[in-house]
Amino acid sequence: MKKGLRNWRLFSLFGMMALLLAGCGKPFLSTLQPAGEVANMQYSLMLLSTSIMVLVIVVVAIIFVYVVIRFRRRKGEENKIPKQVEGNHKLEIIWTVIPIILLLILAVPTVAATFKLADVKPMNDKNRDKDTVVVNVRANLYWWEFEYPDYGIITSQDLVVPTNEKVYFNLVASDVKHSFWIPAVGGKIDTNTDNKNQFWLVFDQKATDKAGGVFYGKCAELCGPSHALMDFKVRPLPRAEFDAWVEKMQKAENPVVTDPVAKQGEEIFNKSCIGCHAVSPVDNRPEQARTAPNLAGFADRERIAGILEHNEENLKRWLKDPEGVKPGNKMTGTYGQLTEEQLDALTKYLMSLKVE
Amino acid sequence: MSTIARKKGVGAVLWDYLTTVDHKKIAHLYLISGGIFFLLGGLEALFIRIQLAKPNNDFLVGGLYNEVLTMHGTTMIFLAAMPLVFAFMNAVVPLQIGARDVAFPFLNALGFWLFFFGGVFLNCSWFLGGAPDAGWTSYASLALDSKAHHGVDFYTLGLQISGLGTLIGGINFLVTIINMRAPGMTFMRMPMFTWATFVTSALILFAFPPLTVGLIFLMMDRLFGGNFFNPAAGGNTIIWEHLFWVFGHPEVYILVLPAFGIFSEIFATFSRKRLFGYSSMVFATVLIAFLGFMVWAHHMFTVGMGPIANAIFSVATMTIAVPTGIKIFNWLFTMWGGSIKFTTPMHYAVAFIPSFVMGGVTGVMLAAAAADYQYHDSYFVVAHFHYVIVGGVVFALLAGTHYWWPKMFGRMLNETLGKITFWLFFIGFHLTFFIQHFLGLMGMPRRVFTFLPGQGLETGNFISTVGAFFMAAATVVLLINIVISVKGEKAPADAWGDGRTLEWAIASPPPVYNFAQLPLVRGLDPLWLEKMEGKKELTPAEPLGDIHMPNSSFLPFIMSFGLFVAAFGFTYHQETAWGLPVGILGLLITFGSMFLRSVIDDHGFHIHKEEVLELEKKGANA
DSSP, rough: HHHHHHHHHHHHHHHHHHHHTTTSSSSOOOTOOOSSHHHHHHHHHHHHHHHHHHHHHHHHHHHHHHHHTTOOOOOOOOOOOOOOOOOOOOHHHHHHHHHHHHHHHHHHHHHHHHHTOOOOHHHHHHTTTTSSSEEEEEEEETTEOOOOOOOOTEEEEEEEESSSEEEEEEEESSSSOEEEEEEETTEEEOOOSSOOOOEEEEHHHHHHHEEEEEEOEEEEEOOOOTGGGGOOOEEEEEEHHHHHHHHHHHHHHHHHOSSSHHHHHHHHHHHHTTTTTTOOOOOOOOOOOOOOOOOOOOOGGGEEETTEEESHHHHHHHHHHHHSSSSTTTTTTTTOOOOHHHHHHHHHHHHTTOOO | HHHHTTTTHHHHHHHHHHOOOHHHHHHHHHHHHHHHHHHHHHHHHHHHHHSSSSTTTOOSSSHHHHHHHHHHHHHHIIIIIIIHHHHHHHHHHHHHTTSSSSHHHHHHHHHHHHHHHHHHHHHHHGGTTOOOOOOTTHHHHHHHHHOOOSSHHHHHHHHHHHHHHHHHHHHHHHHHHHOOTTTTTTTTGGGGGHHHHHHHHHHHHHHHHHHHHHHHHHHHHHSOOTTTTGGGGTHHHHHHHHHHHHHHHHHHHHHHHHHHHHHHHHHHHHHEEEEEEEEHHHHHHHHHHOOOOTOGGGGGGGGGOHHHHHHHHHHHHHHHHHHHHHHHHHHHHHHSSSSBOHHHHHHHHHHHHHHHEEEHHHHHHHHHHHHHHHTBBBHHHHHHHHHIIIIIIHHHHHHHHHHHHHHHHHHHHHHHHHHHHHHHHHHHHHHHHHHHHHHHTTTBBOOOOOOTTTTOOOOHHHHHHHHHHHHHHHHHHHHHHHHHHGSOOOOOTTSSOOOOOOGGOOOOSOOOOSOOBBBOOOOSSHHHHHHHHHHHHHOOOOOOOEEEEEOOHHHHHHHHHHHHHHHHHTTTTTTTHHHHHHHHHHHHHHHHHHHHHSSSSOOOEEEEEHHEEEEEHHHHOO
């Protein structure tokens, strides 16, 4: 009975916190609207710790307000000398022991969750199930590469994953340290220059629908002038659609261009861009050679350069003056000034890059 | 300023300060230069908030924003908070323990000038190509990638120089507190601020060497062809993170323990009560310091250290909440049953409790490793550490400024203006930082120079910017208060009337020798004990006699200046012909003056008994 009462209290506190916090942020970005198992686990830890901490604050605040009002020096008390108290052992033991108990309540689920989130055994299994999705994430100065080693395909900037199952990640950085973060789906992990990190996430289907089909990903570690602009997008798909997408990607050949303007653009591309950018999702070059985002399926991307709305006008702006859009990026100055005509042709070509 | 100084010309006063070894004048130097750097760091903060006031703003973009952000953090921690803490340590600790100066007055001056020249060197970067832009943490891969200008070199060399100053200062206070206490001032009779200084100095002694090692590695990599942080050559960048945080976490306590000390003094004084649970306060301080060294890796939960390390550091970090909680309750119960007088310093102290508790509880939340994966490097962290550092340390520094100003300068600050400063600052502080918790949880990473519209981050950022201007206004009022205090009310020895510790027993400002006769200490709060027995003065522990004083010296300035010159030389030694010779010249200046210091006998001088008597009479009349 007593235990039930306590649970009920805890539950109502939780409920209030949840209501308070859920009003915050957008479903495609906010950690307060968790969109998968990992984010859920972290969200409940947040609620638990916030509840305990609110409790602490309330206790302190009550004593605080009482003391500050009750014991102020009033008129006529200018010469009052209060009793000089040295301390009180009983009180001191109370405010040592109670915090320890509160911390234990928090520490146990924290440790459990920490171990659970670090469990990446299935991805390292030698005979891992063909259905276990593994993505190699490579962070570069202001863009992200996503390689699917089991399917032999590569994409960049837009991460495509199946919903409602564990997706495993290998993460590295190729230049400076970055950090991979999809706030709504789960906490971040650094991409280091020294070693490979591994973790997993789950993308919930319902939450995906609520977020409009796309989650926002961010770089969370200061990495240079355009750190703020190193965004990526995540498109979780139901398993069947994901499989179809993989198949399309695998079958995609080098794009065939028919339109004469686009043809002209292809020529420019092959002269100035192809040294860094691949246009086929099957790119067998070693990762050191892949120095720029893979542009296969570029026409279907969510954003230009990770940040601008996806339209021709913005693409021209980006091609014309990359430095103005993303300061410090590695494309600036790698090709000459483009004429309006060349810009039109290149834009036409890039916007024809579809994986169908 | 003392009566003697006022009669001198400007040049003489300047020379006096350039050569002084008197802890009180060094305190002035720390306060003034720390204050100027605080204004500079504050200006940088304002620029940051202006840029983030609206989405896609173009006030401060990309690399320049990163420079301002880096310099804001570096300046506030190393060049503002640290020297301001040292200002109060210098001004107060020798007085609180009943000493005539610190143990090594010459080193004290050297410590200050090293800090000063390090700070000036760091800020020279603004005019020489660009400031450091890899964040105040200067993570190695980014720091090595920052090749457009010498910014990061200014960081590594500037911090090495000023860090040397801090280390020297810390050692000096350790020796001072161990050796120079007045008769009867046992360890367990020391005022809390002195205890905090003692523990902090020990922290400095152990925390600064790892930083120095890291900085030397980084300097080697950038300027002398080293490969400590080059993975391709077998180096490792994670080592930098460990070295930095082995320093960086204790650094938080280096700042906040003196803040606790300042508040402990203020709570006791203005509640007219002895500090509640004094011995448990001392114990908690030592415990916090000890645990402070065991938790650095909680800054690195997302690095990929694995669940075992993360879990251990997670639980270790949580335990710090226990001694900190003990302190909070002890302060509350110091006020309990007291007679609280709401002076300006007491305003800060009272406001500190809820503000710091807020910062403390988010600290425990951050300690939960699995949840920290969400908070880490988001605005939640920004909110947390500003609650701790502003709500704790800056509140304490402002409180200490108002509290000890009369003792340091002999004039009271205006109480009305002081309270206006407080309210503006208090409101601005919460307005700026409270909302940032939510910005972080809503998915805003830290250290971003802009955010895009439509992500739900507009309102919060705007509110935050408004708050920053309140704090700026508060600072302006404080400056006005300081300027008009020159003509303010003269402060008596016991400036607040409720003084408990030894510094309030001697004239404001104290005579150059502090105590004409060293006092006999008979318990905690010695002045209070004497006052309660109806006495007006301390019981002397020695007869009146000649007082031995150290000579002033220009050498500390020259030694530090030499390193300043050397740093310029080495920064440019790769691309210029003059770099190496200038570097060597600088080192020669430094080592030359060290040689002079070793060979010239300096026995100091004596203030004779008669002079002391005369000065004491003057002080009593003033």
